[in-house]
Amino acid sequence: MTTRLTPVEQRQLDVRIPSDVQYIESIVEQVVLRCAARSFPRRHLALNIPVALTEALSNAILRGNHDDTTRSVHVRADVDSSRLVLEVRDEGTGFDLDACTEDPTTPENLLREDGRGLFLMRRLMDHVERFTDGGNVVRLTLRRA
Amino acid sequence: MSFSVSNRGDVCIVEVEGQLIVGNRQELKQKILDELEKGTRKVLVDFARTGYIDSSGLGVLVSLAKKMREMGGDLRLANLNDDLQTLFELTKLDTLFQISETRERALENF
Structure with a gap:
């Protein structure tokens, strides 16, 4: 059965999920669907949005909320024909975006298992911000090319 | 998401269907570790x-690549589409792995 989205739902997504990584794919799918309807480029739909949003969600779930399923993650997406703005809010205390972003391409970091998430988010989005607003918020902005 | 495992000669081929992300990565890791336990030393991950x-x-x-090299084996990759190739290039992991355009080409000189 296909659920028809209202005009507001076609433009916006506003959901809370428990801190469980199994919810990530479903959220990514819902955001990609909205961006596809706004004719975002195929590369954005297949690479930039899925990977950057997955990183933001997994950071919120695993680091911000410490994988505690009693805590929730609030996801908001606002998409129009010119850009996508995503906000991922967790219940953590936040972090310093610049200090925590490492370069995984250096010889000393290349063989590390972790440390690529924030780097990818920043390379795949046009703008990444981190601020506190009723929780720890990461805002990702991608202009439709 | 699912993983399928098959063998061609002494090469274990693992095909990843769907996403390889935080929610399922341990499953892939365990599958390949199980193969290592059985004595496999050549693993090809197919991303078609x-x-x-x-x-x-x-x-x-x-x-997994580090572990396999420590054990005298090798983990190689095949069939990355343009988006996945870009991901590997962004992170410079294209310099760490031997990546082939097709499964057959990967198997030719494994």
Whole structure:
């Protein structure tokens, strides 16, 4: 059965999920669907949005909320024909975006298992911000090319 | 998401269907560790049917590659689409792995 989205739902997504990584794919799918309807480029739909949003969600779930399923993650997406703005809010205390972003391409970091998430988010989005607003918020902005 | 495992000679081929991300990366890791336990030393991961990979998925591949090299084996990759290729280039992991355009080409000189 296909659920028809209202005009507001076609433009916006506003959901809370428990801190469980199994919810990530479903959220990514819902955001990609909205961006596809706004004719975002195929590369954005297949690479930039899925990977950057997955990183933001997994950071919120695993680091911000410490994988505690009693805590929730609030996801908001606002998409129009010119850009996508995503906000991922967790219940953590936040972090310093610049200090925590490492370069995984250096010889000393290349063989590390972790440390690529924030780097990818920043390379795949046009703008990444981190601020506190009723929780720890990461805002990702991608202009439709 | 699912993983399928098959063998061609002494090469174990693992096909990743769907996404390789934080929610399922341990499953792939365990499958390949199980193969190592059985004595397999050559693993080819085929991404022909893969959607996207996140940093956790990339991290598991790095971890497995290191382990296999320590054990005298090798983990190689095949069938990355343009988006996945870009991901590996952004992270410079294209310099760490031997990546082939097709499964057959990967198997030719494994």
